[in-house]
Amino acid sequence: MTDSQPQSLIHARGLVKKFGEFVAVDGIDFDVAPGEAFGFLGPNGAGKSSTMRMIGCVSPPTAGTLTILGLDPHRDGAAIRGRLGVVPQQDTLDLELTVHENLLIYGRYFGLSKSEASERATELLDFVQLLDRAGDKVEPLSGGMKRRLTIARSLINRPDVLLLDEPTTGLDPQARHVVWDRLFRLKQQGVTLVLTTHYMDEAEQLCDRLVVMDKGTIAAEGSPRELINEYSTRDVVEVRFAVGENEIGADKLFGLAPRIEILPDRVLLYTDDGDECVDAVNDRGVMAVSTLVRRSTLEDVFLRLTGRTLVD
Amino acid sequence: MTSTSISSLPAIRSYRYWLAAYRRTWRGSISTSVVSPVLYLAAMGVGLGSLVHRSAAIGGVTYLQFIGPGLLAATAMQVGAAESTYAVLGSFKWIRVYHAMAATPLMPIDILIGHLLWIATRIAMASGIYLAVVAAFGGIKSPLALLAWPACLLIGMAFAAPIVAFSSSRETDSGFAALNRFGIVPMFLFSGTFFPISQLPEVLRWIAYATPLWHGVELVRSLCLGHLVAADLGHVAYLATWAAVGVALSVRQYQRKLGV
Numbered sequence: 001m002t003d004s005q006p007q008s009l010i011h012a013r014g015l016v017k018k019f020g021e022f023v024a025v026d027g028i029d030f031d032v033a034p035g036e037a038f039g040f041l042g043p044n045g046a047g048k049s050s051t052m053r054m055i056g057c058v059s060p061p062t063a064g065t066l067t068i069l070g071l072d073p074h075r076d077g078a079a080i081r082g083r084l085g086v087v088p089q090q091d092t093l094d095l096e097l098t099v100h101e102n103l104l105i106y107g108r109y110f111g112l113s114k115s116e117a118s119e120r121a122t123e124l125l126d127f128v129q130l131l132d133r134a135g136d137k138v139e140p141l142s143g144g145m146k147r148r149l150t151i152a153r154s155l156i157n158r159p160d161v162l163l164l165d166e167p168t169t170g171l172d173p174q175a176r177h178v179v180w181d182r183l184f185r186l187k188q189q190g191v192t193l194v195l196t197t198h199y200m201d202e203a204e205q206l207c208d209r210l211v212v213m214d215k216g217t218i219a220a221e222g223s224p225r226e227l228i229n230e231y232s233t234r235d236v237v238e239v240r241f242a243v244g245e246n247e248i249g250a251d252k253l254f255g256l257a258p259r260i261e262i263l264p265d266r267v268l269l270y271t272d273d274g275d276e277c278v279d280a281v282n283d284r285g286v287m288a289v290s291t292l293v294r295r296s297t298l299e300d301v302f303l304r305l306t307g308r309t310l311v312d
Numbered sequence: 313m314t315s316t317s318i319s320s321l322p323a324i325r326s327y328r329y330w331l332a333a334y335r336r337t338w339r340g341s342i343s344t345s346v347v348s349p350v351l352y353l354a355a356m357g358v359g360l361g362s363l364v365h366r367s368a369a370i371g372g373v374t375y376l377q378f379i380g381p382g383l384l385a386a387t388a389m390q391v392g393a394a395e396s397t398y399a400v401l402g403s404f405k406w407i408r409v410y411h412a413m414a415a416t417p418l419m420p421i422d423i424l425i426g427h428l429l430w431i432a433t434r435i436a437m438a439s440g441i442y443l444a445v446v447a448a449f450g451g452i453k454s455p456l457a458l459l460a461w462p463a464c465l466l467i468g469m470a471f472a473a474p475i476v477a478f479s480s481s482r483e484t485d486s487g488f489a490a491l492n493r494f495g496i497v498p499m500f501l502f503s504g505t506f507f508p509i510s511q512l513p514e515v516l517r518w519i520a521y522a523t524p525l526w527h528g529v530e531l532v533r534s535l536c537l538g539h540l541v542a543a544d545l546g547h548v549a550y551l552a553t554w555a556a557v558g559v560a561l562s563v564r565q566y567q568r569k570l571g572v
Contacts, residue, residue, distance in 0.1 A: 056415060
């Protein structure tokens with residue numbers, strides 16, 4: 001990777017964020033190319049949100065290089081923010097204003113005229129399927145609807161880059177799929193997406209490329225498929241034992257797979273042929289409560305890289 | 313920018329949020345602004361005032377003419393203080409509207425000035441209504457009273473700006489009750505609003521001299537009664553200093569909390 005990548009929309013080298021003595025982001029390098037969906041995957045406290053706030057030009061880097069759209073956040077913060085759309089981790093909607101008013105006022109922060117902002121608001125409410133709630137207050141909307149409204153709001157300035165900090169945390173599965181569907185459409189329209197998540201399924205669904213973050217550093221980088229190929233096996237066999245028998249059970253599985261992980265509630269066997277491995281488990285006469293074969297996911301990558309699961 | 317008109321100034325963009333938010337509460341707010349002076353002036357100016365002689369201590373005017381300007385100045389203080397506490401903390405912590413604004417091209421100073429302009433609007437509204445009610449009760453002796461309106465705006469901002477700086481430095485609302493109990497209420501009662509501070513023991517009198525409200529009350533009373541003195545310029549300068557220091561401290565806070 002060369003240091004100068006003129007085609008990258010976001011370019012970071014040795015990026016550091018400290019709060020007093022605490023190092024939230026510890027010298028990370030990454031580039032985001034136009035039109036790609038780029039993800040930061042990691043557990044809470046990995047430094048994802050601090051990184052997003054630096055990219056969003058609302059928090060100054062402590063050290064390192066950061067350019068966004070070819071501009072310097074310190075000097076050109078307002079100009080950069082004018083071309084970004086931001087979906088913060090915590091919604092910042094005004095609950096007592098109407099759905100439409102929230103978009104209208106936000107659009108005017110960007111200097112849009114009233115008629116222009118109003119027109120775009122209607123268009124965007126249609127896009128996020130909230131047009132029928134335009135005149136309602138925000139307060140009674142469901143979590144998923146509020147999230148979609150925040151996404152609509154983030155698009156009012158027709159941003160070049162959309163920053164999404166944990167876009168679906170706290171949403172039920174159905175609401176998550178609606179959000180994903182809208183984000184996928186945006187990606188198809190050519191909007192560059194930068195998102196953080198601690199859900200591996202979200203990263204796999206949406207991201208072309210991602211970095212795995214842990215304790216302020218980047219542990220690995222690549223497409224979901226590349227990461228799985230590099231850091232995990234094709235299949236995983238999950239074996240569950242009765243409560244308290246995990247360790248004893250795991251001893252009996254020794255040697256059945258190149259790598260075995262013992263989690264509190266189950267044992268994972270990493271293998272390139274899951275079915276063959278299950279047969280071998282059964283041949284040993286292991287008293288398992290259940291065994292299942294599945295494909296490797298980013299969760300397995302994370303476990304391999306950090307020794308911990310993503311969501312505790 | 314496509315236009316250079318005032319309405320496209322960044323501070324006006326954030327001001328507009330407060331205007332929109334006010335639209336849901338304006339009825340209650342306006343009626344409070346009208347009813348409150350009517351009640352105070354009827355009870356204290358007319359009722360209590362009937363027992364108070366036109367003594368030299370209160371400048372040889374009726375008690376209503378004495379406390380009318382005092383209450384007017386105190387109202388400017390109270391509105392300035394009230395608009396600068398929970399609304400500011402909430403914009404950082406609860407509604408988080410400042411953070412929504414900070415994600416857009418608005419700069420921290422635009423966010424601050426927009427809010428200060430809104431607070432100034434509220435002070436101007438409340439004190440304008442109060443002034444009209446004082447006039448209707450016959451509490452005004454000079455057309456100079458019209459200048460009491462901008463004077464009230466200055467008084468309100470002399471409180472609002474430092475309190476905005478204070479509120480923006482807080483993590484919780486725990487300081488606000490103390491601010492009211494040990495700052496606003498004692499000033500309301502003892503800064504020459506209801507009786508001249510010449511009646512106070514000497515130590516307390518010197519404390520009263522230091523309060524911005526006393527300077528505000530003296531200034532507004534001069535204007536309403538139509539006898540300006542050189543000291544009024546000093547009152548203006550003293551109030552302007554509080555406002556200016558408050559704005560400077562607020563700028564630092566907002567840049568630290570919202571800026572790059």
